[in-house]
Amino acid sequence: MQSKFTDIQLITQVLAGNQAAYALLIKRHQRFVFTLALRFTKNREDAEEVAQDCFVKAYRSLANYQQQSKFSTWLYSIVYTTAMTHLRKKRVDTTSIDDEALFIQIADTHGSMDANLAERRSRSYYLNMAIEQLLPDDAAIITMFYNGEQSLDEIGEAMGLEPNNVKTKLFRARQRLKEKLERLLKHEVKELI
Amino acid sequence: MNDTEEKLWNYIDGTCTPADRAQIEERLITDVAFKQQYEELVLINAEFTTLELDEPPMAFSYNVMEQIRKQEALAPLKAKVDKRIVYAVAGFFLLAISALLLLTLSNLGWSDNASPSVQTGIKLPVKLTIPDMGNLFNGVWMRYFLFFDMVLLLFLADAYLRRKPKTTAFEK
Numbered sequence: 001m002q003s004k005f006t007d008i009q010l011i012t013q014v015l016a017g018n019q020a021a022y023a024l025l026i027k028r029h030q031r032f033v034f035t036l037a038l039r040f041t042k043n044r045e046d047a048e049e050v051a052q053d054c055f056v057k058a059y060r061s062l063a064n065y066q067q068q069s070k071f072s073t074w075l076y077s078i079v080y081t082t083a084m085t086h087l088r089k090k091r092v093d094t095t096s097i098d099d100e101a102l103f104i105q106i107a108d109t110h111g112s113m114d115a116n117l118a119e120r121r122s123r124s125y126y127l128n129m130a131i132e133q134l135l136p137d138d139a140a141i142i143t144m145f146y147n148g149e150q151s152l153d154e155i156g157e158a159m160g161l162e163p164n165n166v167k168t169k170l171f172r173a174r175q176r177l178k179e180k181l182e183r184l185l186k187h188e189v190k191e192l193i
Numbered sequence: 194m195n196d197t198e199e200k201l202w203n204y205i206d207g208t209c210t211p212a213d214r215a216q217i218e219e220r221l222i223t224d225v226a227f228k229q230q231y232e233e234l235v236l237i238n239a240e241f242t243t244l245e246l247d248e249p250p251m252a253f254s255y256n257v258m259e260q261i262r263k264q265e266a267l268a269p270l271k272a273k274v275d276k277r278i279v280y281a282v283a284g285f286f287l288l289a290i291s292a293l294l295l296l297t298l299s300n301l302g303w304s305d306n307a308s309p310s311v312q313t314g315i316k317l318p319v320k321l322t323i324p325d326m327g328n329l330f331n332g333v334w335m336r337y338f339l340f341f342d343m344v345l346l347l348f349l350a351d352a353y354l355r356r357k358p359k360t361t362a363f364e365k
Contacts, residue, residue: 022261026254034249048250055257056264124245131244146241152208167208171199178237 007071014062022062026055029072032148033079039139040083041090042132050086054079069157076144076158087136130180138173145170197227201234282345289338 005013005024013021033054038047058078065074131139137159144150144158156166203209204217220227250256 019258019261023254023258026257030249030253031246034253035246038247044247047247048253051249051253052257052260056260059261060264123240124243127240127244142241143244146244147246167203171202174202174237174241175195175198177241 008067011062011065011067011071014059022059025071029075030055032072032143033075035147036076036079036140036143037083039131039134039143040087040136046086046090050079050083054082057082070154072148073150073154073158076148076150077160080140080159083136083140126181126184130177130184133180134173134176137169138176141166141170141173142177197230198234201231204231205234205238 005021007025007028010021010025014025030051034047034051037050037054038044041047041050054075058075061078065071131142134142140159141155144155145152148155150158152163152166152170155161155170156163159166161169200209200213200217204214209217217231221231
């Protein structure tokens, strides 16, 4: 059930001591925050940990939120930095995050394990599979632009980039996503697009 | 190729310049291949908008709220005390110490029998008469004062021991 209050109204209530209002804010943004975290971590357990961490951090810093940008933009900037920190830690523990092949391998394994034939043929299945194979930055930009309803300026704010850089990165990310999709679908891509 | 595609994406997003827009619109009418490329990108764009969000576990929001409650319960007293109260207490003690110092200095017995060999012109006390502070230290108020000092010291020690290193994860 969606709350009738705006984000700002809910934040005001939280700052006034109504902790329950924060639960409504979480419910409103949890799907996007979780998805964005998943774009970086590539597995649900880590994504849940990162997303939870983000909401706790946001709660603790809520008094510092200046309301100069949308709450979602501010929240996504927390997701971005938290996820990047998580990746850096993981990289120290395991291998390089720049190893694109690793993501492809993970996505392929995941795909072969739980996909049934009907799913395999659905458009969204292939698209989600393709986005899983992108590098974290590319996947995050695509997700923020198409799912997060964020403008180029807002994405830049969340990722600490200039809008022109975001524009270029978005263009490249789209190209790579298109390539991945084409590679996945091979001959089926012509049928799809 | 890339430049054309980039321009087309900007046109689709509505972020291109008016000059580019006019140029693209004109080319869309005259160039069939260009129009075909544009239509393909429009279809891909529409496809991208169908990207679905993943659903977090059912207990996600409950888990976050639990984590917040746990952290709040563990938060040191320092975080809950208004800083103004701390400043007021510090101010009170500074005033009290200053007043005590002034009182002590004003009750000192000064003598102008300066040593002739020094000749500095500074009046050095030859015989200091320290005021009797015994009454003050035996008083009930002084005991309260020292007790309060002790509590404050314990509070500061607690705050110091609980202090964690600051993280700069998302703060700009």
